[in-house]
Amino acid sequence: MIRRFLRDRAASAVGGGMLAGWALTLAVYRPGFAMYDTLMQYRQVLSGRFDDWHPPAMARLWQALAPFGGGQAPLFVAQVTLYWLGFALLALPLARAGRVRAALALGVIAILPPFLGWQVVVLKDAQMTAALLAAVGLIGGAGLAGRRPGGAEWLGAAALLLYAVLVRANAVFAVAPLVAMLLPLGWRWRTALALGGIAATIALSPLVNHRLLGASDSGVTRTQPIYDLAAIAVRAPGAATGLPPPVVAHIRARGCVKPYFWDPLSDSGPCGDDVAPLAHMPMARLDLLWVQAIAAHPLAYAAHRLAHLNSTDRWLVPWRWPGAAPTIRSERNDLALRSPGAIARALQRFGGYVVETPIGWPFVWIGLALAGLVALDGEAVLARALFVSALAGEASFAAVSIASDLRYHLWMMIAAAIGLAVGWPAFDRRRLCIGLALVAFACIPAIVARIALPLPPQTYAGMLDWAD
Template structure:
């Protein structure tokens, strides 16, 4: 791929390097298929797949993911179709980064495919979660533009347009990426250098435009039924504020046993599911949703506003406790249960998968599987890259890692579960951005 003269790179790659890099990528892709095919189905994925072909789509999971899965399903019906999309996106992103870096460093080019096999990234690539698909798609968007950054406009501009579509698709898959998307979009628009002024000017219009896009696609184009996923945040917050304030904040009255559980027995800064489907505290959602029919009504939002206004310290304690658990807790990483036989482990008869699970188990207690480690890694990459922000390499590193840092930090306000997968974009961003940071400054041509 041609590069601009100021990048001080050769016009073509040595054949041996190209073959070696391609072989590593192909081997990584084949290994992924050998270990995970046809993909690990999760309950979330099963719910989405069950909506394919229905006349009514819901917005609890992304209706865009349902439609996308339905479009590709004939390729390999069931889990395999989505699995192949995720795996292909994942390895395409790392392949683009590999061959782009190869123009500057053969060692880095051969290192990147190995980084793609790093356990914090690799153990999730075969698990069917939209967080994994979202992160892989954003990786492709960023690396595609990075690869084309030094090319002529007639080639670069269509690539940038495609990357912006992929960025928007990521938001449609994960609407909570709304605040982080403008950071990535700024890089996709101006890959040659980072401009704080242009990025700041872009931010508010981009957030507004992406928010409007979600509304138009979800409810106008796809006709999705409103299932009020944002009210899961409200329920979690009201439960947390009730616990820390020792006063019921829900717009309902509980009996004495329920009140005692609500204030002292139910709350954990881990997940809102405690109030939804986990005994003995599922009585909360049963009353809100089925008995009083308040879930999804303005009464819930009004109760949330009153609770935050009256007990701001309790709200902050709850949100801080959740965020600390999300960043530093020993949270769920791999999904291992067979959704058809929940008491059994999926792929238990596959030695390669079992070996990967064993590696995951040995490393799970280490910082490698703490979201906070990858948030810190992204912040370090941004800091190291700051002096090089006016180069394509610095802009890429800050674009991917800056967007990942913002994405992870939004969970301080909107997080309702603390699984490691929710920080997966930070893992991929840190690996990609960190690889580029390892490049030294371009050397001028001699002779």
């Protein structure tokens, strides 16, 4: 009786803490930060004309929430609420089971500056993370409570997972494995379900975006082939990439193929005119050219993708590699999208310092997820599912990624952290310590790189022209 009473008190305290975290987040960070992508999407919401460069599912949700208020506030409230709800649904059963330290660890994870600092920015990455956290809370929380999820929980989770894959193009690489691992299936069925889910989502998403959600084709699907073809052309002179030698020479001279991002090759970039023939090529022909170039020059392609992977995972990069620090204020605009107050800005500045530590390095969390997965030595369905989701999602960046912003890795980092907290009793301590030691060892060259490499420009325009 006494033990049960103490567990109930602990659960009440944890629940109160989660509720306080949610309320304080809303109070301190209202109405949420609006970045450039936020502005572009809000213009579509106001005009009623959508394209698929930004997720039309998010724009439609924003449109549906308009009666609750103008600006970014409705979406901000929604994503913050789902974020804290996911943590609460996992922490409460842990506390009731006597695992108070694990429940408290989830509270610490929720307020880590690299996580919360990006979660209060109204962007598709935060929307995806919030939806996934709430879905995991519904299904995983039931498992932690020692019961099977009910029909209503599965239905709610399914809606959230569907939104997650529609709001972020490569979310399916994390979502499909997550679902497969949470279901009571054998490994063959899990693999088939994950691969089938990925294939079906890739095939059906354009139909949903264009026909069901009414978005026009913006050409966003061309960015990946253009980025890779330009890189192959620069790294393998004479390669059949659809770019003539003088154009390739100009792209090389301007340094437009950058590991950091594809933007110099965009319409408004310094080499946009050079790749215009690719941008206007029929999609089927562009995809064929892309596949043929990769097959003909695998080493050039691999070198390019590894360079980008290093950049986006922030391993051997300079100190203050751009795109990591949470934004301090909303982008200047004429749409009445305001910035949060002074306390929020101060906390975001603090987050800017924290992301320069290993806490803000995606490769560290990849290593932690891998170490946790290998060290699991018992029944830990939720932890295993989170680790697999994090690693599968990150693996997709090896082939499907064109920019290096930290926010793209938000789900992976949080999933790895939660997996470590909830899976703790099931770890083989020896294997886990070996894994943690290897992660620490990988940090050594990362620290050396941050000391030795020159400081990069801290502006978008500077990165466009920087010879990296």
